[in-house]
Amino acid sequence: MLRSLLVAGLAALAAAQDYSSDHNTTAITGTWSSGTQRVFPGPGFANPAQETFAYPNTTGVGYAFSDDGWYEIARFRYVANGSHPECIIGTIIWAHGNYNLLDNGSLILTPIGDGYQQVQTPCNKDNTNFIQNYNDTELYSMWRIFTDVTFGPKLHLWQEDGTPVAPLFRLSDQPNMLPQQKLRNNQTTTAGEEREEGAAEEACGNGELEVLEVVEHWTFLDT
Ligand SMILES: *[C@@H]1O[C@H](CO)[C@@H](O)[C@H](O)[C@H]1NC(C)=O
Ligand SMILES: *[C@@H]1O[C@H](CO)[C@@H](O)[C@H](O)[C@H]1NC(C)=O
Ligand SMILES: *[C@@H]1O[C@H](CO)[C@@H](O)[C@H](O)[C@H]1NC(C)=O
Ligand SMILES: *[C@@H]1O[C@H](CO)[C@@H](O)[C@H](O)[C@H]1NC(C)=O
Ligand SMILES: *[C@@H]1O[C@H](CO)[C@@H](O)[C@H](O)[C@H]1NC(C)=O
Ligand SMILES: *[C@@H]1O[C@H](CO)[C@@H](O)[C@H](O)[C@H]1NC(C)=O
Numbered sequence: 001m002l003r004s005l006l007v008a009g010l011a012a013l014a015a016a017q018d019y020s021s022d023h024n025t026t027a028i029t030g031t032w033s034s035g036t037q038r039v040f041p042g043p044g045f046a047n048p049a050q051e052t053f054a055y056p057n058t059t060g061v062g063y064a065f066s067d068d069g070w071y072e073i074a075r076f077r078y079v080a081n082g083s084h085p086e087c088i089i090g091t092i093i094w095a096h097g098n099y100n101l102l103d104n105g106s107l108i109l110t111p112i113g114d115g116y117q118q119v120q121t122p123c124n125k126d127n128t129n130f131i132q133n134y135n136d137t138e139l140y141s142m143w144r145i146f147t148d149v150t151f152g153p154k155l156h157l158w159q160e161d162g163t164p165v166a167p168l169f170r171l172s173d174q175p176n177m178l179p180q181q182k183l184r185n186n187q188t189t190t191a192g193e194e195r196e197e198g199a200a201e202e203a204c205g206n207g208e209l210e211v212l213e214v215v216e217h218w219t220f221l222d223t
Pocket of ligand 2 (some may be wrong): 038
């Protein structure tokens, strides 16, 4: 396994000489995932028709890019609250659409309107767990692909404000993604609006229990 990764890495390095652009040592097409590489797009992450998620065991972010201009993102994270550690906010996001590699070196992801997110806000008494549409266009000011001697191709993205995204390792040179079409009707309320408690619970099944588990796991790992 390690050996084949190394060989793949060396091959990518050698091939890099063939590319005039300093952007990439290999194509951006494929499936990429941060950290422990458990968060990545495709059927194992989201079921848009049901508005559900299969919660990964750890937080992270994943991207898939096809060679015909389609992308899919998977993102699962917690935002800490310094003064109220129990008020940690969890967000899990799925979206897909079209991507463009711009001439100025930026990367733009334009969603098609069926993306959604589940937000867990334990300290918001009115609404601790809700689903809402996620249809943000995401601009990454810059992207680079390096070759890691151990892990092979590694994609770096910088957000619009220059903040780097955690390095993304290539799981596959094939994009792991759901069908490239609208997969969810746009019925969910948008940010700020309330959704009936019962509907949210139905949509996430026993997700709440699982999330508590993951919070523990995540807290443990990070301390
Ligand atoms: C490298 O990036 C450029 C765009 O900056 C693209 O045109 C080219 O096809 C890419 N090469 C590979 C191998 O992906
Ligand atoms: C996640 O954790 C569960 C329970 O600990 C385990 O059964 C499962 O295999 C894990 N999944 C992954 C992808 O690691
Ligand atoms: C989602 O965003 C895209 C890009 O801005 C836009 O074209 C589309 O109309 C939006 N869809 C919805 C349902 O808001
Ligand atoms: C932290 O949690 C408290 C209590 O819910 C809240 O009042 C405060 O706005 C939160 N701070 C941040 C930065 O989210
Ligand atoms: C590249 O062009 C896009 C579209 O005009 C713009 O939004 C983005 O900020 C530009 N990137 C940089 C690094 O200037
Ligand atoms: C779809 O969602 C958008 C917000 O993302 C909202 O403005 C629009 O009214 C919704 N359309 C329908 C038909 O529900």
